[in-house]
Structure formats: C-alpha cells, structure tokens
Amino acid sequence: MIRAAMDLFDERGFEQTTAGDIAERAGVTERTFFRHFADKREVLFDGSKTMECTAHDAILAAPAGHSPLDAALAGMVAAGELLEDRREHAVRRSRIVAANPSLQERELLKLAGVVEVTAEALRIRGVSEPSAALAGHSAVTVFQVAFTRWVSAQQPLALTDCIAENAAALRALK
Amino acid sequence: MIRAAMDLFDERGFEQTTAGDIAERAGVTERTFFRHFADKREVLFDGSKTMECTAHDAILAAPAGHSPLDAALAGMVAAGELLEDRREHAVRRSRIVAANPSLQERELLKLAGVVEVTAEALRIRGVSEPSAALAGHSAVTVFQVAFTRWVSAQQPLALTDCIAENAAALRALK
DNA sequence: CTAGATGATGACAGTCGCTGACATCGCGTG
DNA sequence: CACGCGATGTCAGCGACTGTCATCATCTAG
Numbered sequence: 001m002i003r004a005a006m007d008l009f010d011e012r013g014f015e016q017t018t019a020g021d022i023a024e025r026a027g028v029t030e031r032t033f034f035r036h037f038a039d040k041r042e043v044l045f046d047g048s049k050t051m052e053c054t055a056h057d058a059i060l061a062a063p064a065g066h067s068p069l070d071a072a073l074a075g076m077v078a079a080g081e082l083l084e085d086r087r088e089h090a091v092r093r094s095r096i097v098a099a100n101p102s103l104q105e106r107e108l109l110k111l112a113g114v115v116e117v118t119a120e121a122l123r124i125r126g127v128s129e130p131s132a133a134l135a136g137h138s139a140v141t142v143f144q145v146a147f148t149r150w151v152s153a154q155q156p157l158a159l160t161d162c163i164a165e166n167a168a169a170l171r172a173l174k
Numbered sequence: 175m176i177r178a179a180m181d182l183f184d185e186r187g188f189e190q191t192t193a194g195d196i197a198e199r200a201g202v203t204e205r206t207f208f209r210h211f212a213d214k215r216e217v218l219f220d221g222s223k224t225m226e227c228t229a230h231d232a233i234l235a236a237p238a239g240h241s242p243l244d245a246a247l248a249g250m251v252a253a254g255e256l257l258e259d260r261r262e263h264a265v266r267r268s269r270i271v272a273a274n275p276s277l278q279e280r281e282l283l284k285l286a287g288v289v290e291v292t293a294e295a296l297r298i299r300g301v302s303e304p305s306a307a308l309a310g311h312s313a314v315t316v317f318q319v320a321f322t323r324w325v326s327a328q329q330p331l332a333l334t335d336c337i338a339e340n341a342a343a344l345r346a347l348k
Numbered sequence: 349c350t351a352g353a354t355g356a357t358g359a360c361a362g363t364c365g366c367t368g369a370c371a372t373c374g375c376g377t378g
Numbered sequence: 379c380a381c382g383c384g385a386t387g388t389c390a391g392c393g394a395c396t397g398t399c400a401t402c403a404t405c406t407a408g
Contacts, residue, residue, distance in 0.1 A: 018393060029358055034395060067348040101283065108282035109275065133319050134344050141311035145304050170308050174241040193365065203387055208366060 001026040001033060005043040006092065014100045041106045044093060047082070048110040052117045055079045059121035068127045072118050072139035073167050079114070080143065080159040087159075091151045115140045142166045175200040175207060179217040180266065188274045215280045218267060221256070222284040226291045229253045233295035242301045246292050246313035247341050253288070254317065254333040261333075265325045289314045316340045 004025040008017040019040050023033040037043045058078030062071040083090050097103040119136035127135065146162035178200040182191040193214050197207040211217045232252030236245040257264050271277040293310030301309065320336035 019395085020393085030394095031359080031396090032357055035356080038395095040394070069347045104286070105279040105283045108286055109279045112278070112282055130319050130323070130340055130343050131347065133322075134315065134340065135347055137315040137319070138312065138344070138347065141308065141315065145307050145311070148307075149304070166304055166308065169304050170312070173243045173305065173309055173312065192363090204365095205367090205388080206386055209385080212366095214365070 001028070001036060002043055002046060006096065009044075009096045010092070014096065014103060041103055044097065044103065045106060045110055048113065051079045051082060052114055054082060055114060056117045056121045059118060060124060062125075068122050068125070068131050068135040069138060069167075071125060072122060072135045073142065073163065075118055075121065076139050076143040076146075077160055077163055080146070080163055083147075084159055087150070087156065090147075094147075094151045111140055111144065114143075138170060142170055175202070175210060176217055176220060180270065183218075183270045184266070188270065188277060215277055218271065218277060219280060219284055222287065225253045225256060226288055228256060229288060230291045230295045233292060234298060236299075242296050242299070242305050242309040243312060245299060246296060246309045247316060247337065249292055249295065250313050250317040250320075251334055251337055254320070254337055257321075258333055261324070261330065264321075268321075268325045285314055285318065288317075312344060316344055 001022060005017070005022045008021055008025060011017075019033055020030045022040075022043070023030045026033070055075035055078060059071050059075040062074040066074065097107050115133075115136045118139055119132045122132040122135055123129075142163060146159060146166045149166075150157065150159045150162045175196060179191070179196045182195055182199060185191075193207055194204045196214075196217070197204045200207070229249035229252060233245050233249040236248040240248065271281050289307075289310045292313055293306045296306040296309055297303075316337060320333060320340045323340070324331065324333045324336045
C-alpha cells in the first residue's frame, strides 16, 4: 500500500489522490487502508517510529564523556544511517512532502517527536533542563538542515558528513 | 468567532466541537466561518502572520554589529513582546493546543514559517547558508523553550527574560 | 477431526470538514 | 434611483474517517 500511495502521489499529487484510489491500486478496500494507517498522510511516515527508537538508543549508548549536544548528535547520525542507503526513496518522498503543506505539518510533528525522545534520552543521561530540550532541538535542527542539503545535492554525498558539517557550523554561530 | 471557538474548545475540547457549533455560537453560518478561516484549526492561529512580520522587521532593524544569532534573537524578543501583555490568553490557547495533536501540527507549521522568515531576514543581512538556516532554527528553538517555560510558570515572569536565559543556555551548550 | 477462538478483511451507513455555485442583502457611488 | 460590490445565507456534494456487523482464514483445544 505504501508503494501504491507513493506512485499515485507522484502521478497526480497528494490532494488529487483519494484514499479509495490508493486502496484500489493496492487491491484492498478503503476501510482496510484506514485500519493500517491512522490517516491518509501517515502512509508516508512509516519509519518514523524506528527513527525515534534508533536515536534514543544511540544517545544512551554514546560515551559518557560526550557533551549533551555531542550525544544528541550521535543519535542523529545513527538515525541518518538508516537513510544512507535509501537516498533514492528519501528524495522521492521528500519531494512529495515538499509539495504539500499538510504533509509538511505531519513531518514537523514527527520531527517534534524526535526532539522529544532525544531530550528524554539526554535527561536519562543526567542532563537537566533547559539544556536537554535545547540540545534536543539543536540536534534535530542540524539533522533537518543536513537532510535538506543531502536530498538536494547534485552529486551524491554522505548524510553523515552533512550532519558533521552542519554541526560544526552550528557551533560556529556566535 | 475566535472567542466563540476558544470557549467551545475549552468546554468540550477541539474534536468534540464542530465547525457548525462555532458558527452558531458566533451567530453566523458554517459557510461564513470557512470564508474567514481556511480551516477549523486556523481560528487559533490568527496572529501568526503578525508575529512573522514583527520578527522579520526587528531582525532587519538590529544593529549591524550583531552576530546572526543575536539578530535572530532580537526578532524573537520583538515577537515575544507582542505576547507579553496577553499572558492570560496565551496560556489558555497553549493549553488547548497541547491537548490536540492536529493543533500541534499547525503550531509547528507556523513556527516553521517563522524559521523561514527569520532565515530570510538574515540572508538579507548578508548571512549565507547554512548559517542563516541554523541561526533561524536556533532562535526559534530558544523562543519555543522560553515560551513553554513562560506559560507554565507559577508566578508571572517576563517572556523577554525567559528568552534571554535560554539564549544563554543555548550558547553554553558544548 | 471438529468446535470454538482470534484476527484480518469486506460491506455499509453515517458524521464532519470543507468547497463550489447561486441567490440575497446592505451599502456607498454616480 | 440604478448600479456595483462585498459580505452573508442556502444548498448540494465530495472526500476523510469511523462504528458496526458479517465473513472468512488460521490456529488451537479437546
């Protein structure tokens, strides 16, 4: 169904595609579609839970000596590695999302979720407020900016490297 | 209509309030409600355009010597001053938003808009990428964390001070 | 091997968010 | 007074989503 949805979104756009259309192409009924996805948008955000967990675990696994920001960034790198070998798919998906505000909303909500688990993981590491929240936000910011650059790059480059570069640029801010 | 909507959201919650309910209490038709607001959620985000403009102007008006981050933060302070004397309303509104994911989505989209105009204003100031984007995100992050603290504080305190404190905490991140 | 439990799906009706089209009304202008 | 214009009411309709019940396959206990 995910593949059916992405194909249709590519062909006619998100708004012009009805939930029934997706279901039909996937060979099921509309009702079944909504049993698998809470709403029509969710079909594009399947892996977000996995990303959250990956980041969370990576932050807890980071060396004890890491600063809050470094630990949080380790989480972003780990999450980024999930995408590294699926750039094709990520580019396609991000183009669809960029074309529709309601999908951007959902993307932002998912990212806010990542900020939350990141901050939570930092708190478990003993980081207190407001540093945990700020570091969580900052790490996700770096991820976001790096991701944008990664998907819009002409020649392929490593997302991990983008993250490192933007992390350095963030620290360089006065 | 805005007041009618907020009252109803307080009484029964956002989901349990139909667009027709709001219109009825406001003494108009559902159709006219949708002529004034693009959708049911938008009724809670009336001042967001004003905030964007205020921030944009303040950033351009910031002293030339300010660093990108300082200029962006000046924009957040200016935006924050719009709320300073309406804390009552802000608290009520933020409680409603916090209770409903789809409202959080919309809030995040509005904040993303602020990030955009902030970055754009910085670019006009001659800041290049990725610094403009990173500083824009960072400033809004500070605003967000400061706002959260401001609305949840027991004894009233100044939003401007919250912003300053969190800006300092952000810079203290290693 | 059969009866019953369990989980996924189809079928269908209904609510609500939202839109387009047309009619109406109040108001200022020439 | 006639006319234009902007705001509103009315109505029909689509699509997103949900609750409910029936069906069917699979699995398990006896």
